[in-house]
Amino acid sequence: MPELPEVAALAAYLRERAAGLTVTRVEIVALSALKTYSPPVTALEGQPLVTAGQVGKYLDMTIGGLHAVTHLSRAGWLHYREELSPAPLKPGRGPIAVRVRLSDGSGFDLTEAGTQKRLAFYVVSDPQEIEFVRTLGPDALTIDEAGFTELIKKNAQVKGVLTDQRVIAGIGNAYSDEILHLAKLSPFAIAGKLTGDQLHALYEATQDILRHAVEKTTGQQAATLKAEKRAGLRVHGRTGLPCPVCGDTIREVSFATSNLQYCPTCQTKGKPLADRRLSKLVR
Incomplete structure (x- = not known):
């Protein structure tokens, strides 16, 4: 998308x-x-x-x-x-x-x-x-850290909050995986329970990932943008490949109409997340 x-x-x-x-x-x-x-x-x-x-x-x-x-x-x-x-x-x-x-x-x-x-x-x-x-929330690249922190603190999994366009606009499945990997957060962590340091890391990761992607894609012809996006991803769409940070195997959680990718070592203290929507999830 x-x-x-x-x-x-x-x-x-x-x-x-x-x-x-x-x-x-x-x-x-x-x-x-x-x-x-x-x-x-x-x-x-x-x-x-x-x-x-x-x-x-x-x-x-x-x-x-x-x-x-x-x-x-x-x-x-x-x-x-x-x-x-x-x-x-x-x-x-x-x-x-x-x-x-x-x-x-x-x-x-x-x-x-x-x-x-x-x-x-x-x-x-x-x-x-x-x-x-x-009904869109503010664009992800226009919001300051205080506003971001206030909006993100929901009693819901942080992956879902990041991709909820009514909260913050512009982030989808791929870049949310990249942001959470850079911030070293589990996609199933509850956003409202994140510490101040974790919220700061999440904001910084959001800005870094999106700004780098904008810089990389601006000036590209429409025909080459998809390939450029895929080439720049570190965890999303890379199930089974080594994490570029720690070398652990990137894993996937599949849902009915989508999936997410993450690194256990970087994001979940080495624990794999249950690959079923209704399972007890590791946080």
């Missing part, structure tokens, strides 16, 4: 490559992706792409006086094409959900792999009109 650094990088790429170009046509290929109907998507046509930005994990494109906002969800991505075929796309079961054509012949597709179609595309006058945007 694209998280704050990747969405910020996509926004930066659009600002560099497409700002000032006119949107000539917007094609909604997957009707399930369109979440708003007034204003219509046709209101974007003939308008300049003014800028692009990021709010949490949402990509916000200012087009004329409107905002085209998209949430790429678990399997979505933006693919920029230097040249698009003039033939209109037909609705179907392919990966393309939305195509935006630009005045120089280029454009971009919002795509989604898999069968669970959750990519969302909104056309609004103000992003705050979107409930999921309106």
Whole structure:
């Protein structure tokens, strides 16, 4: 899933490559992706792409006086094409959900792999009109340590608190694993029971991991961002490989629709976490 650094990088790429170009046509290929109907998507046509930005994990494109906002969800991505075929796309079961054509012949597709179609595309006058945007917590990179500490102290597992967009926006499954590894915290530790030193370490790790990822991805083309993200991860997606810090084997906990990775030596005092959602969990 694209998280704050990747969405910020996509926004930066659009600002560099497409700002000032006119949107000539917007094609909604997957009707399930369109979440708003007034204003219509046709209101974007003939308008300049003014800028692009990021709010949490949402990509916000200012087009004329409107905002085209998209949430790429678990399997979505933006693919920029230097040249698009003039033939209109037909609705179907392919990966393309939305195509935006630009005045120089280029454009971009919002795509989604898999069968669970959750990519969302909104056309609004103000992003705050979107409930999921309106209820976002502060962006992870804009909050100070005092504010972070106050928000994070919940009676819930710290992994879940970090990824709750209503608490802090922009952190997903991958970067939460990386943050917790750097902070040397179990993903199942109760956030409200963390010590002052642990909370400080968690804040510092959040800033370090996300800022490094933003620096690494900014300036990358959209096509290379996924590979860059994977290459920079130390524990997430590396089950069975040695921890780059201590050499212990990275382990995994699987759930119904997701999984997490961690290092027992670095994070759980050498104890493996139970790999069942309802098991008694090691903290």
